Amino acid sequence: MSDKDEFAAKKKDLVNTPVDLYPPENPMLGPSPMMDSFRETLWHDGGFNVHTDADTSFRGNNNIDIPLEMGWNMAQFPADSGFIERAAKFSFFGCGEMMMNQQQSSLGVPDSTGLFLQDTQIPSGSKLDNGPLTDASKLVKERSINNVSEDSQSSGGNGHDDAKCGQTSSKGFSSKKRKRIGKDCEEEEDKKQKDEQSPTSNANKTNSEKQPSDSLKDGYIHMRARRGQATNSHSLAERVRREKISERMKFLQDLVPGCDKVTGKAVMLDEIINYVQSLQCQIEFLSMKLSAVNPVLDFNLESLLAKDALQSSAPTFPHNMSMLYPPVSYLSQTGFMQPNISSMSLLSGGLKRQETHGYESDHHNLVHMNHETGTAPDHEDTTADMKVEP
């Protein structure tokens, strides 16, 4: 507290005239918010309540209708009383510095925003006790540069931070840009970096460049090293993605019959699409047929379910079904389905007989015929297309 009092005394020496001008008894009469905040911090030093300080400063800022300042104020006074104390202190310094500035330059909106900019900057900084004076001087310089508009002021804070960070961040930016330039420029850039940077940072740089290419070499065998080194991360990700797609395409190729002879991704995809469509059409067609034989299914479904769930379905199916052929009257009702059914049973040949052992191969042969020859299955497909209502 003694240090702060010292600074307060210094500040009082610097800006003692406004204190005399505006006595603290009537806070709402202050024409300028700078004055208000300055006086409030004096109140606070005299031992007044912190929260009333915050409230009065808020009211004082409402006098000059700038919403930006309200935002600063709200963020500036949190619930922490210690932080409020510090913030009030530094607003005092900022205010005093503002007074100096007021004498030098014209009082306006940019100055007021500069005040609150400084308020938020100082508590975030590491130096709290010995800092304010030097920081204030820095801000004076800054404001003399950025006095033009509010926007330049608010961006001045960022520029200040960047200046604090030094050259490392700028080097990082430039290296990021360099990576995007391309492989032609990269070698020259490397030479330049060798000249610029210290040997340790150069070693780090080369290590970071080597790592992704090495991992890619491990993951993908046919990746060309020279190309991999040259490309950026986007093209590397693109290559990984293409690898994944082709891998799954190979997997699909095994699934879809007649797809293994086809070369080229697009043709293969067409084949896959055709297969999926044909399967969906088959389901539609079969559901049509099932709806035709629906009523008979109604009677024995429960028993069928009970048997089917427990035993293996394939052998029990035909024997169960053979007992429940539809009556003749119903067949006459769905007479148009007859040729379809007969053609299907003809096509599927000994499906029922082979069901126990060779159903899978038989079915695949059927689909194969659908795709390859297109002579006999054409009948089925056309009937399906004719009957199927979308």
Next chain:
Amino acid sequence: MASADKLINTDVPEKDVFAFHFLQSLSNLRKQNPFDTPDQKNYRVRKIKKAAYVSMARAAGGSSRLWSRALLRRADKDDNKIVRFSRRKWKISSKRRRSNQRAPVVEEAAERLRNLVPGGGGMETSKLMEETAHYIKCLSMQVKVMQCLVDGLSPK
């Protein structure tokens, strides 16, 4: 390649599971609306087809797969209002639009595949391939089951 095999897991349950689910959904269908007139044939066809797809999705593991999840969700949505069970336009994501610029031929074909596989609209291309593989397996299994039913019920 071992990691790739681990990634692509398209194991499909046995045919019994598909048959069980399908027959169950058929019997549920029967309980809900006992058919009466042949005028409602189209309606019945649609119902059976939907039952086939939904039972297939259930047999394939419910919501464990993207396509089955999308199919079940769509079926639930359709249950509220009776509309035809057809493919829907899926919204075009920015990822797809970006990927369209990369390889036009393959992406154009993948686009058509996205319209076929339920829930394919939001998938990345490699994921789409994986889901398609599983979907094809399940579809063929379902076709087999239905074929069995039809063959068993069809007159000699």
